[in-house]
Amino acid sequence: MTAYVIRRLVWGLALLIIVCGLTFVLFRVLPTGNPAVLRAGRDPQPHLIKEIERVLGLDKSLPAQFWEYLKGVFLHFRFGYSYYSRQSVLSLIGERLPATISLTLGAAVVWMIAGLSVGIVSALKRRTLWDRGAMGGALVLISAPEFWLGLLVLLLFSNDIGKLKIFPGSGSYVGLTYDPWKWFTSLIMPWCVLAAGSAAVFARLMRGSMIETMEEDYIRTARAKGLRERAVIRQGVRSSINPIITLLALEVGVLLGGAVLIESVFNIPGVGALAYHSIVQSDFEVVQGTVLLASMFIILANIAADVGYAYLDPRVRYG
Amino acid sequence: MAEALLRVEDLRVEFPTEDGVVHAVDGITYQVAPGKTLGIVGESGSGKTVSSLTTLGLTRRQGARIAGKILFEGRDLVALPESELRAIRGNEIAMIFQDPLSALHPLYKVGRQLVEALQAHKEISNSKARARAVELLGLVGIPDPGRRVDEYPHEFSGGMRQRAMIAMALANDPKLLIADEPTTALDVTVQAQILALMERLQRELGMAIIIITHDLGVVAEMADDIAVMYAGRIVETASAQSVFSGPQHPYTWGLLKSIPRLENDRSEELVPIPGTPPSLIRPPSGCHFHPRCAYAQPDHARIDPNLEQVPGEPTHFVACLLSPEERKRLWSELAAGRVPEQALAAGSGEGGV
Numbered sequence: 316m317t318a319y320v321i322r323r324l325v326w327g328l329a330l331l332i333i334v335c336g337l338t339f340v341l342f343r344v345l346p347t348g349n350p351a352v353l354r355a356g357r358d359p360q361p362h363l364i365k366e367i368e369r370v371l372g373l374d375k376s377l378p379a380q381f382w383e384y385l386k387g388v389f390l391h392f393r394f395g396y397s398y399y400s401r402q403s404v405l406s407l408i409g410e411r412l413p414a415t416i417s418l419t420l421g422a423a424v425v426w427m428i429a430g431l432s433v434g435i436v437s438a439l440k441r442r443t444l445w446d447r448g449a450m451g452g453a454l455v456l457i458s459a460p461e462f463w464l465g466l467l468v469l470l471l472f473s474n475d476i477g478k479l480k481i482f483p484g485s486g487s488y489v490g491l492t493y494d495p496w497k498w499f500t501s502l503i504m505p506w507c508v509l510a511a512g513s514a515a516v517f518a519r520l521m522r523g524s525m526i527e528t529m530e531e532d533y534i535r536t537a538r539a540k541g542l543r544e545r546a547v548i549r550q551g552v553r554s555s556i557n558p559i560i561t562l563l564a565l566e567v568g569v570l571l572g573g574a575v576l577i578e579s580v581f582n583i584p585g586v587g588a589l590a591y592h593s594i595v596q597s598d599f600e601v602v603q604g605t606v607l608l609a610s611m612f613i614i615l616a617n618i619a620a621d622v623g624y625a626y627l628d629p630r631v632r633y634g
Numbered sequence: 635m636a637e638a639l640l641r642v643e644d645l646r647v648e649f650p651t652e653d654g655v656v657h658a659v660d661g662i663t664y665q666v667a668p669g670k671t672l673g674i675v676g677e678s679g680s681g682k683t684v685s686s687l688t689t690l691g692l693t694r695r696q697g698a699r700i701a702g703k704i705l706f707e708g709r710d711l712v713a714l715p716e717s718e719l720r721a722i723r724g725n726e727i728a729m730i731f732q733d734p735l736s737a738l739h740p741l742y743k744v745g746r747q748l749v750e751a752l753q754a755h756k757e758i759s760n761s762k763a764r765a766r767a768v769e770l771l772g773l774v775g776i777p778d779p780g781r782r783v784d785e786y787p788h789e790f791s792g793g794m795r796q797r798a799m800i801a802m803a804l805a806n807d808p809k810l811l812i813a814d815e816p817t818t819a820l821d822v823t824v825q826a827q828i829l830a831l832m833e834r835l836q837r838e839l840g841m842a843i844i845i846i847t848h849d850l851g852v853v854a855e856m857a858d859d860i861a862v863m864y865a866g867r868i869v870e871t872a873s874a875q876s877v878f879s880g881p882q883h884p885y886t887w888g889l890l891k892s893i894p895r896l897e898n899d900r901s902e903e904l905v906p907i908p909g910t911p912p913s914l915i916r917p918p919s920g921c922h923f924h925p926r927c928a929y930a931q932p933d934h935a936r937i938d939p940n941l942e943q944v945p946g947e948p949t950h951f952v953a954c955l956l957s958p959e960e961r962k963r964l965w966s967e968l969a970a971g972r973v974p975e976q977a978l979a980a981g982s983g984e985g986g987v
Contacts, residue, residue, distance in 0.1 A: 531736065532731060532733060532736035532737045533736065533737055533738055533739040533740070535687075535692060535731070535737070536731065536737045536738065536739070536799075536802075537739070537750075538690075538692055538723070539690055539692060539723055539724060539728070539729045539731075540723065540724035540728075540750065540751040540754055540802065541720050541721065541722070541723035541724030541725055541751075541754045541755055542724075542750060542751075542754045543720065543754070546750070546754070550739055550742070553739075553741055553742075554739070554740070554741060557741075627741070628740075628741060629741065629786045629788070630740060630786070630788050
């Protein structure tokens with residue numbers, strides 16, 4: 316098991332280098348504009364642009380630039396500086412990480428609880444009005460783009476522009492340590508919107524898995540033993556969760572991608588918003604830093620899911 | 635026969651489906667005395683499993699329509715509410731199934747599954763339940779039960795899994811054990827061990843057993859009485875001895891002739907029953923067996939035979955339209971090693987029926 320995890324971690328590192336390369340190439344090939352020009356101000360002198368390029372290291376050949384960057388990240392744990400604020404990428408991300416973690420972890424909790432419980436109830440009440448309603452609703456949530464859903468929710472429930480003024484609206488986020496209650500209320504809408512799509516996917520997956528499990532022979536055995544229906548269902552849930560766990564890791568990527576949009580819609584100062592702004596400003600090293608961070612989370616989530624799967628299912632052993 | 639422990643009276647189980655109503659069990663009556671063994675024999679789809687699951691109330695949630703009576707110590711299980719039936723399941727009536735690997739929960743340790751069975755019916759502490767689980771595993775002949783109790787089903791061999799299933803069934807000292815094809819998924823040598831185990835436990839614990847199988851060889855060893863089922867009905871029922879010495883129904887003959895026997899000449903061919911089990915949505919008219927019966931007469935497609943007593947045998951009943959004399963003659967030909975065509979031809983010279 317330990318050997319397996321180490322092997323996966325090494326592969327994860329290789330994957331991060333590839334991700335670095337891809338971001339690098341995409342950023343240079345796509346017409347995002349020269350950061351030096353953007354930085355030089357209005358009607359810049361050519362020699363000023365040259366000077367900025369030299370300072371930022373943009374005058375070197377692309378492979379040399381890439382090599383410099385890789386060396387910095389993987390050997391010295393140096394992620395570079397923003398072209399604009401000259402702040403280090405690490406500190407920029409570090410400042411914004413708590414907001415993003417608040418958003419994504421909370422959304423993951425909403426997503427798991429809502430998705431799994433709706434799925435379980437739907438499976439047990441199969442073909443009833445509840446089941447059809449829940450699955451129809453899930454389909455709508457899967458299809459709805461998050462930014463649209465976010466705007467819709469703001470329009471309906473935010474206390475500034477909403478029809479029903481219930482929750483604090485866009486831009487109301489404060490840190491957890493500053494005011495826990497305000498932190499909580501300001502995140503209710505972003506959590507639900509960010510979780511909606513994933514919760515809907517998982518409700519449908521869980522329903523299918525649960526329906527299949529409840530037909531199993533061992534569920535019949537559980538009933539034949541005279542277990543209470545609640546205990547029988549618990550046995551069913553225990554088995555149905557397993558295949559879902561593997562998909563959890565895939566969904567983490569969707570969640571992080573969604574965070575970029577949700578942070579922009581709800582004006583939450585998180586890493587997603589940072590990534591968005593740095594892309595708009597061609598702030599390469601910041602983009603690279605946020606992409607690397609997101610990739611690392613996804614890779615770690617995948618390894619955690621595999622390890623969790625082995626823990627949950629005694630028949631699974633990794634060699 | 636002593637006072638019956640379980641008496642099933644005119645039990646009917648139907649499943650409404652999109653294709654029509656499946657008449658899985660079509661009016662069967664049988665009984666089991668305390669400490670005795672009844673073998674229910676038939677092909678897949680003959681209704682033998684459905685009738686047993688219905689006894690435990692396990693077909694209710696599949697939308698079955700159930701009629702008739704299932705009297706267990708005088709209580710009608712068909713009319714009992716779910717909560718009272720639950721208290722009987724696994725407690726007074728226990729059941730074991732065909733494939734012990736799929737019948738055990740793959741993600742729970744064997745010990746935990748035994749503990750659950752105990753705690754479903756008794757107020758018993760975890761440590762006491764665990765001790766009892768170890769004891770039960772020992773009782774069914776699992777070596778080193780103290781260690782095995784903490785293993786998962788996939789770490790057990792096929793035979794050991796079925797032993798564990800039996801241990802689980804015995805957890806609450808049931809009065810009746812229903813064994814649904816308990817040996818079908820096992821190797822032949824293991825089959826014999828499991829049957830021997832069940833016989834030993836029956837002697838020691840005094841429970842009654844209903845053993846459901848398609849294999850007459852299995853019931854030959856164990857059963858006191860045998861009921862042969864075909865297309866949801868009992869077509870022949872008698873003591874095991876009578877079924878083997880003087881079977882009356884052509885379907886029973888077919889089952890007997892399709893068992894390979896060690897003492898028979900190896901060149902003697904096994905005679906399979908032609909055709910496939912009938913549809914239970916639209917069963918054949920008349921005698922349900924007539925399309926597959928070598929001895930069927932034209933009017934057998936119209937007349938539905940009743941279960942009638944065999945002359946001279948008060949506990950032997952058969953549902954067959956052939957005359958008792960004809961049946962006796964045909965079986966003596968078949969028992970002598972002739973195939974159905976020869977048996978028929980031998981009779982036609984004497985005028986036949």
